Amino acid sequence: MLSKDKQVIKNPDSEFIDEVVEYVKSFFGDDAERLRACIQCGTCTGGCPSGRRTAWRTRVIFRKVQMGLKKEALSEPELWDCTTCYTCQERCIRAIPTTDIIRCLRNIAFREGLGIQNAHVFVANLLGKFGHAVPVNDPTKAVRKKIGLSELPPTVHSYPDGLEEVKTLLQETGFIDAVKKIEEIKAKEKEEAEKKKK
Ligand code: SF4
Ligand code: SF4
Structure with a gap:
């Protein structure tokens, strides 16, 4: 062999x-x-x-x-x-x-839906929700304030209308559907792996 x-x-x-x-x-x-x-x-x-x-x-x-x-x-x-x-x-x-x-x-x-890692799905969902792959969190806000910046950067974080536009783009380009498809594939893979363990 x-x-x-x-x-x-x-x-x-x-x-x-x-x-x-x-x-x-x-x-x-x-x-x-x-x-x-x-x-x-x-x-x-x-x-x-x-x-x-x-x-x-x-x-x-x-x-x-x-x-x-x-x-x-x-x-x-x-x-x-x-x-x-x-x-x-x-x-x-x-x-x-x-x-x-x-x-x-x-x-x-x-x-x-091939070769995609869980970390990619995580980041893709952040993008879909916040319009940022790395959204600003409380510790970042505190640092920004400390160095004299506004807590939120002048991005979709500060402009909710812009966030809606980003969401529309992600929907229209098929990004959101692709992420959903990958989540389904991953859930199926997990289910099959668990079945094999039994
Ligand atoms: S890391 Fe740089 S050198 Fe390596 S495959 Fe990617 S682009 Fe090419
Ligand atoms: S450098 Fe890499 S891509 Fe270019 S011919 Fe050589 S093996 Fe192929």
Whole structure:
């Protein structure tokens, strides 16, 4: 029997790379096509500050996309370890817009409800409720006051009408529905994990 890292690839999604390229193109233009030209040289991984401290491997995610391993690529929790510092994009020998592609892969993962961590759901809900991923709390208010600032910053915290507009945007763009879908998937996963324990 082959070891886990040498398993035969079953059911690759040959259209995945086209899906990714088209999606990246819609934001960043035709350079997205260069993804097809990745030769696995590893320059991106070698200079990646996140890869030094985590299991995230830039080169590997592109290989997974090229090979049609959609679920594996999008489910990788390490996909979220990229800090979007753009070092790899500046260094790629094939001028592939690597960081832009990673950001787009995250969007696709979010849409598909794959690889999303509980912390993301938590922050997404804060955004939906307060219009801020990190809302101002009482200790922050106290610090702001101490240094001579208004307790609330001049953001949606100070302008409730603006908050309503942010909520409308989140609703209209499908963000709220996507978060709900992810919560349902996570609840199901939890239920299944608990069933297995019994
Ligand atoms: S540096 Fe560019 S060509 Fe080399 S592995 Fe990374 S993405 Fe592929
Ligand atoms: S943009 Fe992300 S993948 Fe690229 S070098 Fe920075 S942390 Fe690594």
